[in-house]
Amino acid sequence: MNPLKKLWNYVTDTQVWKSIFRHGTPDNPRDQSLAVLSNVALHLHPVKTRKSGVRMSFTWCMGGLTFFIFLVESVTGILLMFYYRPTLEFAYNDIIALREHVPLGILREIHRWGAHSMVITVWLHMFRVFMTGSYKPPREFNWGVGVILLVLTMLLSFTGYLLPWDQLAIWAITVGANMGAATPFAGVEGPGTMLLKIGDISLVHSGNDAKFGLLAGRFIGEATLLRFYVLHCIALPFVAAMLIAVHFWRVRKDGGISGPL
């Protein structure tokens, strides 16, 4: 017998292996089913899938890739958090340190290009869902959840853009934050805002309008950095994770990967 095969048989026969994998080699229907059913990640899938739905030319694998990139971003993001402090004193220097002191380091690159990729894969996933009419009943609600996830993806990218604290970062965020000031009735430069006053006292001013809420101040500063950091690392990923769970669950409940009725 082949010694490798022998070793394999020995390993898969140990109590440790059997305690982890509760099925044999998935080369028969029973073990193929168990492989999917008894694995927490794989059980997101049904045991059997429409043949038309497993074709790459049908799904483009963009939804799956988006989720994969979300995981990549989570892992690289957690690693980056070990080396980054969101304060005016340290933020920029910590990024410099990552660049200058880590030989062959590509952690930040993976995180940044992964983020750009995720924006693209989300668009392509939506594009595929649109082109196959998969948002139609019974999947209307899940399409809506997906749209919110699209917004979250762009907000995650947007909040992450500020963190390196370089010129590129603050001026890009300035462009976005100025939009907050233009919110109707809620931004200091927005239409209708000046109507909201009691006597001569404006209810909405630069110290409490939408832009102030976004930046945690009248201008981009340390409070903004902390706010964007918490949003980027905790708040938005938390909401996204919740909605991803809903999204996946609804994919299954609505009949799995779409196909002709």
Place this chain on the structure above:
Amino acid sequence: MEWLKDVVNFLSNPTIFFTGAVVLWVLIMKYYRIWTAPKFIKTVTILSVIALGAALFDPNFAKEALKPDNVPIWIMIYSVGFFFWLAMRRGLLNDDLMAEGLPNLEKQESDKRVYTWPDLVYSELICMVLFTAFLVGWSVILKAPLEDPANAGVTPAIAKAPWYFLGLQEILVYYDPWMAGVILPGLIVVGLIAMPYFDMNPKGNGYYTIKERFWALWVWGFGFVVLWIALIFLGTFMRGPGWNFFGPFEYWDSHKVVALANINLSEIVWVQLFNIGLPSNILVRESVGIILTVLYMSVIPPLLAKTFLKKLYEEMGLVRYSLMIVLVLIMASLPIKMYLRWSFNLKYIVSIPEYMFNL
């Protein structure tokens, strides 16, 4: 070569660029039978890559095109192009099959079930591995950008949002921030969520098709490809310091001065047409713009419901139809405003700076 660059620079002018994008979209949706042929698209791709490669020899073009943060745009454009082709190709094949009374490509296999292990999980694994290799390669080749430390006192020649928002930033040329930055993005989200409830066509659910839902593809694709992606392209590569227009091969001169000759509708009416000066009463002053806006939003919907969209209106009912047509009209207002700006230098249709309300 210089004359060719000059031609491209000239053709990239927002007016021509946007008109070209609209015309191209109309042609794309009309002659999809021609361009979805694999041979055709292969030729176009190769030619475009050669043209792009040649253009990179120009230092002004290369500077923006190869900026690390702009590289994803090229990946986005080529991948959207490829997948759009793929979807249209399959749609066409399906339409031909169904025209002969045969089941479409998806239908042929949708009743068969295969085991998720290995048929699905292996494709997923391969995708993940290939993508990881791609991402690592990308990260090794291109360093993440880092500019000078943040300094609120030093204003850069041009402040741009991240590239995926540049379509919206481009809209800022034609709409005030409250529209371009708040209302329109908000309505894009609302419109996307509402879309499945507007599209009542039961056909084309779960398979690629063009014929069965031609106008849905047409309108949605116009929004995605022309109003979103083409404007991102314009905003990234053709907008330099001061958000002034620069051709792809032009040097981004931060001292370029463009005369601002834009005037409001009220000025056109009261000053240029009647020659009597602006009325002091705001409502009188803006009456023409307000009436036009109200007419646009209130007369066109019933008019369409009675004529071109009669069938659609009857299917959708009053509430659905009204909500949809309002969103579509707001979407259509963007190109309308763009052309009004280009042809009449029109700044605002309704301009009430007293209350920061400009339309």
